[in-house]
Amino acid sequence: MQCPRCNWQNHASYTQCFSCQAPLPVAGAQTGAAPLSSFPTANAPAPPPKPAQKQAYQAELVEVFPGTLPRLGATLIDGFLMLVLPIAMVLAWVFARPAFDGAPNAAYPAALALAVLGLFSPALMDAMGRGSPGKRLLGMRVATRTGERPGVARSMLRHFLKYTLTLGLTLAVPFLLHRVLTALFGERGLHGSMTGTFVVSSRASDTAIQKAVALERGPGWFLKAMVVLGALSAFSFATMVAVALWNQGDEPANPHREQVRQLDKAARPVLQLVENHYRNTGNFPANAAAIGLAQAGQLPAGFKALAIEPANGVVRLTIADGAGKPLDGKHLVYLPTMKKRKGQSDLGKWQCGSDDIARENLSFGCRHAVAGAAK
Known part of the structure; x- marks a missing residue:
């Protein structure tokens, strides 16, 4: 009135x-x-x-805005709930899985939906109840500028931003990024400022909330646009990494890949000898004898010959017989990459590949394109 x-x-x-x-x-x-x-x-x-x-x-x-410690305590309580609920739901799915033996693919969407529901349960409580368990225990709730509860969509967006961007950036560089986020978005944090929500005392009236939040300014359109662009970039990068890992995991088991991985590990001392020769002389060794590996018995186990290209430092190791038909007599090729250090050129990482081993038999670390680098 x-x-x-x-x-x-x-x-x-x-x-x-x-x-x-x-x-x-x-x-x-x-x-x-x-x-x-x-x-x-x-x-x-x-x-x-x-x-x-x-x-x-x-x-x-009543003081409208709670202090930092109560809000941190509520976050820890809700985080524990987000950890326990998905685990409990997954365990329930494991015990109920025999019931889906007739249609095993039907169980996975249900398990995923239950896990997502457990992760977002605090947000749903903020939107439709009197607050998440952590906030209710410590006498707080989430409100909009009018003092009302946020809707489901706004609450879930706030929850997602809080436990991904805000918490993730703060944990990445605890002190520096916390200062930066506080300077840009105030004590409300990125998640509260972007969604127009406030953590307030559950004892404060709507009038007191309206009076208090009227003095709180939100971020401008430029800052919001930068946050959205940054979030989209991070999401795109995470999606590409997930797709790459998923595609790797789809490849069937192949014992030859493990053999190549072990051979790659055994070849590293040879590469270290080549690096030492380059740093001492400024040139790549002319042959295996220049680094003390003139005889085949001096090579690492699993190899029978070594060739070095003095022009570009490419190392070519011939696999000994006994590794199996797809690998016997084939080659692992190592191409050095150069980098600048204190104004001088220096050796960087070695790119491992092969010009005569099928790609499906190569480990993931030895799939660089080195064909024609050394013969």
Whole structure:
């Protein structure tokens, strides 16, 4: 109800204005300004508030925004809940899995849906209940600028931003990024500023919340656009990594790949000898004898010959017989990469590949394109 004297927006149950103590018109009565004689004078004491008004006044005096420690405690409690619920749901799926033996593919979407529901359960409680368990235990809730609960979509977006961008960036560089996020978005954090929500005391009235949040400014459109672009870039990168890992995992088991992986590990001492020769002389060794490997018995186990190209440092190792038909007599080729260090060229990483071993028999670390590098 709006005060006719000072235009302060009061709660509907008030009979006196919270700002100027002027009497408010009774609901259903004829509207209009009250006579000046009805307003209390400066010397006249204000009448004692009624019980309902007293509770409202006490709610106005409650600190609206909780401190950092209570909010951190609520985050830890909710994070523990997000860890326990998905695990419990996955265990329930494991025990119930025999019931899906007739249609095993039907169980996976159900298990995924239950896990997602467990992860977003605090957000759903913020949107449809009195707050997540952590906030309820510590006397807090999530509210919009009007003091109402956020909707499901806004609450889930807030929850996602909080536990991915805000928490992830803070944990990446704990002190620096926390300072940066606080300077850009204030104590509300990125997730609260981007979604227009506030963590407030559950004892604070809607009027007190509206009065307090009116002083809080949100981020501008440029900062919001930068956050959205950054989030999309991070999501795209994570998607590409996930797709790459998924495609690798789809390849069937191949014992030859493990053999190549072991041979690659055995070849590393040879590459170290080539690096030492280059750093000492400034040139690549002319042959295997230049690094002390003139005889085949001096080579690492699994190899029978070594060739070095002095022009570009390419190392070509011939696999000994006994590794299996796809690998016997084939080659692992190592191409050095150069990098600048203190104004001088130096050896960087070695790219492992082969020009005569089928790709499906190569380990993932030895699939660089080195065909024609050395013969």
